[in-house]
Amino acid sequence: MFPELTRDDVFRIETARLWLRWPRAADMRDFARLASDPEVAKGISCLQTPFGAREAEDFVLGARRVNLAGEGTVLALSPRSDPSAFIGSAGVQAKGDGRGLVLGYWLGRPDWGQGLMREAIEAIVDMAFMLSGAQDIEARLTEQTPEAAGKVLAACGFPKAGADGRARIARSEWLSARADVAGRIALPKAAA
Numbered sequence: 001m002f003p004e005l006t007r008d009d010v011f012r013i014e015t016a017r018l019w020l021r022w023p024r025a026a027d028m029r030d031f032a033r034l035a036s037d038p039e040v041a042k043g044i045s046c047l048q049t050p051f052g053a054r055e056a057e058d059f060v061l062g063a064r065r066v067n068l069a070g071e072g073t074v075l076a077l078s079p080r081s082d083p084s085a086f087i088g089s090a091g092v093q094a095k096g097d098g099r100g101l102v103l104g105y106w107l108g109r110p111d112w113g114q115g116l117m118r119e120a121i122e123a124i125v126d127m128a129f130m131l132s133g134a135q136d137i138e139a140r141l142t143e144q145t146p147e148a149a150g151k152v153l154a155a156c157g158f159p160k161a162g163a164d165g166r167a168r169i170a171r172s173e174w175l176s177a178r179a180d181v182a183g184r185i186a187l188p189k190a191a192a
Contacts, residue, residue: 001094001101001132002070009064013075013127015119019083020075020090022067023060027076027086032056034088034108042145059089066093073127077107077120087111090120092128092137100136100168101128112148121156129174137174141165 005011012021023031035041036051063074074091078084088107095102103124107117125137139153141161153167154160157177161167 001098001134002067002073003131004070006073006127006131007068007070009067011067011073013123014080015123017080018116018119018123019078019080020120020123021078021083023063023074023076023086023089025057025060026084028053028056028060030086030108031059031089034086034110035106037109040106040109063089063091066091072101073124073131074104075124077116088117088120090117090124092124092134095138099134100138101132101134103137103139105139117152118155121152125156125169125174126178129171134171136168136170138166138168141167 009022009024012019014020032051032053032055035056041051066072066074072091072093074089074093076086077088077090078086088105088111090103090105092101092103094100103121105117105121105124107120128134128137139158139161141150141153142165145165150161150167156169157174158167158169159173
C-alpha cells in the first residue's frame with residue numbers, strides 16, 4: 001500500500017515543531033513511561049495498563065514490521081528541538097478491506113494542550129493520502145476516549161464520529177480541505 005520511500009527507517013516527516021520518524025529501540029524506555037499513564041491509555045485500546053518494557057518493545061518492533069512491509073506508516077513523535085526524544089506516536093495501517101487506512105495516535109501527558117497532536121495528525125493524513133491510494137482514513141474512538149481526542153480529529157477535518165465510534169475522512173473531503181497541500185505533488189490514483 002505504501003511506496004519504498006516510507007519503507008526505509010530514514011523516512012521522516014518534518015512539521016513546524018515535530019519530527020515524525022520510525023520508532024527505535026532507544027524510544028522504549030520513554031514509550032513505557034509515557035504509555036503507562038492511565039490517562040494516556042484510557043481511550044487507546046492498544047495501550048492497556050500496566051504498560052511496561054515488554055509492551056514497548058512489542059510496539060516498536062511491530063511498528064517497524066508494518067512500515068517495512070508497506071502495510072502502514074507508524075511513526076514516533078519527537079520535538080524538532082530534540083529529535084532523539086520520544087513524546088508519542090501517530091500512524092496509519094491498512095484496513096482489512098485494502099481500500100482504507102486506520103489512524104492511531106497518542107501523546108504523552110507532558111505535551112498535552114500545545115496543539116502537537118493536531119500537527120502530527122495533519123502530517124500523517126497528508127502523507128497517507130499523498131503516498132497511498134487509500135480512499136478513506138478512519139479513526140476509532142471508544143467510550144473511554146477523552147473528549148480532547150475527538151476535538152483534535154474535528155480540527156483535522158474528520159467528521160464527527162458516528163454511533164459506532166468511527167470518524168472517517170474520505171480522500172475527496174481531504175482534497176477539498178487541503179487543496180493547498182495536494183496541489184503541490186502528483187497524487188496516486190484512488191483504488192477503483
